[in-house]
Amino acid sequence: MKRKASVLERKPADRNEPSQFIHKLYEIVDDKTTNHIISWDPDGLQTFVVWRTVECAREILPAYFKHSKLCSFVRQLNFYGFRKLSTCRFEFTHPSFKKGDENLLSKIKRRPPGATHSNPLHAISVDAASSSMPANINITAASTSADAMVHEILEENKKLRRINLELNKELLHTRHLYAQSVKVIEVAKSQCEFMANLHKGKAKNEELFRDTAHPAKIISQGTRLFGVTISRP
Numbered sequence: 001m002k003r004k005a006s007v008l009e010r011k012p013a014d015r016n017e018p019s020q021f022i023h024k025l026y027e028i029v030d031d032k033t034t035n036h037i038i039s040w041d042p043d044g045l046q047t048f049v050v051w052r053t054v055e056c057a058r059e060i061l062p063a064y065f066k067h068s069k070l071c072s073f074v075r076q077l078n079f080y081g082f083r084k085l086s087t088c089r090f091e092f093t094h095p096s097f098k099k100g101d102e103n104l105l106s107k108i109k110r111r112p113p114g115a116t117h118s119n120p121l122h123a124i125s126v127d128a129a130s131s132s133m134p135a136n137i138n139i140t141a142a143s144t145s146a147d148a149m150v151h152e153i154l155e156e157n158k159k160l161r162r163i164n165l166e167l168n169k170e171l172l173h174t175r176h177l178y179a180q181s182v183k184v185i186e187v188a189k190s191q192c193e194f195m196a197n198l199h200k201g202k203a204k205n206e207e208l209f210r211d212t213a214h215p216a217k218i219i220s221q222g223t224r225l226f227g228v229t230i231s232r233p
Contacts, residue, residue, distance in 0.1 A: 018105035021076055024064045026097070026105060034060060041091065045099040050090035054152050079110050089151060 018026075029040060029048040037055045041047040050056050057070040065073065074084075077092055085091045096104040 016106050018108060019110065022080060022105050022108050026102060028060060028064060040099045046097065047085060047091055047093040052155070053090060080108050081111060
């Protein structure tokens, strides 16, 4: 995936403009061509969802941020005050990050070092600016990666189940066609045998008809037993 630098990225830094990370994030989420990977939540305008974490890390992150680490991406979201809403999927929200309202993006500021999340229960990860808790940062990053792997495995499992169901349907259909083919072959075989027997019977009848039409020939041949003439007239 390739992209051109936007006008905002080429401008000098401006306090009234959103940071490059926030601008790129909005551009990513609002891109309809990648809605199957990351998009706005269909049920709301203030949250976005990373549907396919592996593809997001492999295709989207390198194109925008020159790295493919999902945990780093999640930590950046936390630095800017985003909250993770669900434990079942990668869904994030921020009061000033809304679909169709880019004017609010300038209100999203990076938290200063040492700042704590307004609601620790919803924090995505530990603030990396705090050097006193590196172990917690590693644990959170590992947990995030594990969540991504579990989510991807569940999605892959769903795909495999759908494929298995389709294969079972095709197998049943193939078995049904095979059974019908066997019946057709058996009927055709019976018809061929019947026609062959009918042809033999017709040939015998024609021969008998010819013999009865020439009684002198029958008399001249005499009486036969097992193909041997035992008496002559």
